[in-house]
Amino acid sequence: MIKVNMNYSNLKDSYLFFRIAQKTKEYLKNNPEKKLLRLGIGDVSLPLCGAVIKALHEAVDDQASKETFHGYMPECGAPFLRDTISEYYNNRGVGIESDEVFVSSGASDELGDILDIFDRSSSALVIEPSYPAYVDANIMAGRNIVHLNSDKSNGFLPLPDKNLKADLIYICSPNNPTGAVYNKEQLKSWVDFANGNGAIILFDAAYEAFIEDEELPHSIFEIEGARTCAIEICSLSKTAGFTGTRLGYTVIPKDLKRNEMSLNSMWVRNRTTKTNGVSYIIQKGAAAVFGSEGRKQIKQNIKFYKDNAEIITKALDEMGIWYTGGKNAPYIWMKCPDKYGSWEFFDLLLNNAQIVATPGEGFGKCGEGYIRFSTFGSREDTLKASEKLKELLKEIK
Secondary structure (H helix, E strand, O other): OOOOOHHHHHOOOOOHHHHHHHHHHHHHHHOOOOOOEEOOOOOOOOOOOHHHHHHHHHHHHHOOOOOOOOOOOOOOOOHHHHHHHHHHHHHOOOOOOHHHEEEEOOHHHHHHHHHHHOOOOOOEEEEEOOOHHHHHHHHHOOOOEEEEEOOHHHOOOOOOOOOOOOOEEEEEOOOOOOOOOOOHHHHHHHHHHHHHHOOEEEEEOOOHHHOOOOOOOOOHHHOOOHHHOEEEEEEOHHHHOOOOOOOEEEEOOOOOEEOOEEHHHHHHHHHHHHOOOOOHHHHHHHHHHOOHHHHHHHHHHHHHHHHHHHHHHHHHHHHOOOEEEOOOOOEEEEEOOOOOOHHHHHHHHHHHHOEEOEEHHHHOHHHOOEEEEEOOOOHHHHHHHHHHHHHHHHHHO
8 A cells, every 4th residue: 555645644724814704704604794904814805917917918919829828838948037037136236046936836945845955854943923934845745843932022033043953944135924034144144154064045935025224235145155056936926926826936045055955957857857947938938027117017016915905004003002014014013911821812812803814822832922914905994993902902912
């Protein structure tokens, strides 16, 4: 009889969003006249910008003509898109070559797939609270996981110390779920740690477009030494609304080597074996994101979400509630009132204010006592939710 991957039996039930859905379903069943204010989901609410839609239509028309038709695309990405992304980095002063850029169907896919090039005996360090897939992907692979806790005392931005031992290091900045962002000095400590220990940083930059403070790094490769210890994985999902369109990219410097092997070359071999590339139509739409008109339009969309964040953070500031995130990230990580756990406060928000948020406990034990608000909702819901949140906090003080 075939033996299956028994590591799957070590996975915890992925109950967070299912449990939220069940609770909201039950609430609406009992209160059909109520309208829920959804600040929990991490999906975008604005449509693709005009420049992207135009490019997608043009690409569809290309597929209707023999002269412009495209079949299989290069597995690592179309040259026109790899060049465009390389130029995007170079314009920010980060020297990335086109063949160091790999086009993918999204950051989530790539965060799991990239583990193929690392031996299963390698250990993975996850800073918690964290995006749950970091942990689950490594459990599936049978890896040892090192959990590094973060909390209010370090602003949910822990730094390495000599007692840490790990081969892979997950860093998400701006962070999901906390919205906290590492500065250059803090990231340099992680780069130095990785280089000093032969570790590899897997840098999740899915929310880099939300950074507005000029001194904060958008890319790990803004840090000296990162080219010899880091892989960067990014996405257009939140940057440009590609959650349903699916496109991301991964940067692997040619300087990055271990065991006398080039990780860039290894990933070329992996992609040319395991994928047939991302569709021409989607890549044309993605290229438009980086054009002058596309950049202008997606900045307007990002501003809309950041204005939502300002509405929520102003309400929390007015009530004297501690939080992180919001300014340079699309998430706000709020400390629950002292007598409430994450799920207790979730229930209070749902039942007393019709607000749907995300309990922090769902992102790991360090998230207990916190709740995450997403800023991707509508303006109307955000305004109503902020007022109801203030009223609720006044009642329970």
